[in-house]
Amino acid sequence: MSKFWSPLAASLVPYVPGEQPKDKQYIKLNTNENPYPPSPKVIEAIQAAANEDLRLYPDPTSGALVQSLASYFKVSPSQVFVGNGSDEVLAFAFAAFFDPAKPVLFADITYSFYKVYAEFYGLQADLIPLDEQFRMPLEQFNTRENGGIVIPNPNAPTAMLVPVDEFRSILEHNRDQVVIIDEAYIDFGGESAVKLVADYPNVLVIQTLSKSRSLAGLRVGWAIGSEELIDGLNRVKNSFNSYTLDRLALAGAVAAIEDEDYFQEITVKVNQTRDQTAVRLRELGFVVTDSTANFLFISHPDQAAEHIFQKLREQGVLVRYFKQPRIEHYLRVSIGTDEEMDVFLNVIADIVKP
Numbered sequence: 001m002s003k004f005w006s007p008l009a010a011s012l013v014p015y016v017p018g019e020q021p022k023d024k025q026y027i028k029l030n031t032n033e034n035p036y037p038p039s040p041k042v043i044e045a046i047q048a049a050a051n052e053d054l055r056l057y058p059d060p061t062s063g064a065l066v067q068s069l070a071s072y073f074k075v076s077p078s079q080v081f082v083g084n085g086s087d088e089v090l091a092f093a094f095a096a097f098f099d100p101a102k103p104v105l106f107a108d109i110t111y112s113f114y115k116v117y118a119e120f121y122g123l124q125a126d127l128i129p130l131d132e133q134f135r136m137p138l139e140q141f142n143t144r145e146n147g148g149i150v151i152p153n154p155n156a157p158t159a160m161l162v163p164v165d166e167f168r169s170i171l172e173h174n175r176d177q178v179v180i181i182d183e184a185y186i187d188f189g190g191e192s193a194v195k196l197v198a199d200y201p202n203v204l205v206i207q208t209l210s211k212s213r214s215l216a217g218l219r220v221g222w223a224i225g226s227e228e229l230i231d232g233l234n235r236v237k238n239s240f241n242s243y244t245l246d247r248l249a250l251a252g253a254v255a256a257i258e259d260e261d262y263f264q265e266i267t268v269k270v271n272q273t274r275d276q277t278a279v280r281l282r283e284l285g286f287v288v289t290d291s292t293a294n295f296l297f298i299s300h301p302d303q304a305a306e307h308i309f310q311k312l313r314e315q316g317v318l319v320r321y322f323k324q325p326r327i328e329h330y331l332r333v334s335i336g337t338d339e340e341m342d343v344f345l346n347v348i349a350d351i352v353k354p
């Protein structure tokens, strides 16, 4: 606490990102980063953009990237908004669309940033409990009064997917509210809700380059929605920072979207490694939720998750442990390369052996 902090700053409970320790080389399976490098075309594009034009401000409309996303998703450029990571897009969306007079709805077990944003903007949150198997109780979103809804699909940290057509009912029951579908992990096996944008002016689909395009370090995310929603986001952005994407990020992001072959190749590899790892973990007695993401959510009947987390850490393998009701018996394990997962499996097999 400091006398210099505003009442707002003093009241905040900030998000805690997964650790990025520097004390030794870890196998990092704790922040859902992609184990493969970004497309070589991305590096080339960024190198080519690292020139004296950096003297000039970037395009405040991020026009080239908006255009390439619009072509990729077969929507109009007026239906695309880009930002400095999807976290920023989410922050703008909360400000643009959620009514402080009514609670925002999200699951009790979900991406913990939603609660942070809600508090930042003085919004009440009404938490919808997942069922015992961590399934999203979709009908609850149809009937509870709300000033906006946010659902990640697949959900984090459970990794579980809702088939996209099941969102139609929520969108129809909430025609006066915005429903955000956060698709940070959709490329690892789900079908995107972008196809719903043509039918529902109240759906906003948010995606990122951070996970499936191996570009967490570049900070690029986007939203696809009706023109009305995109205008709302631009109003907030342009009241905050006109130049959210720098020249290097813009160049790299366009190259990433254009290199579809590379993206497909690494995504297939991550998915295969995930499925093989899940099989081996089940053989070791772990409960593993059905994952459509680049991570697994796992629990062992005999060993405390916190103990497994600590033992893995001592042996140089970092995973994510959330000391939080309902999921304190679980670990979230990002998918690394096959070699990294072999090390992880050997170490964890030793930890849980009877």
Ligand SMILES: *Cc1c(COP(=O)(O)O)cnc(C)c1O
Pocket (backbone or CB within 6 Å): 032, 084, 085, 086, 087, 088, 111, 152, 156, 182, 184, 207, 208, 209, 210, 216, 219, 220, 221
């Ligand atoms: C990683 C993640 C994000 C944020 O991604 P950035 O684009 O890197 O800001 C958003 N939502 C969920 C559910 C995530 O896991």
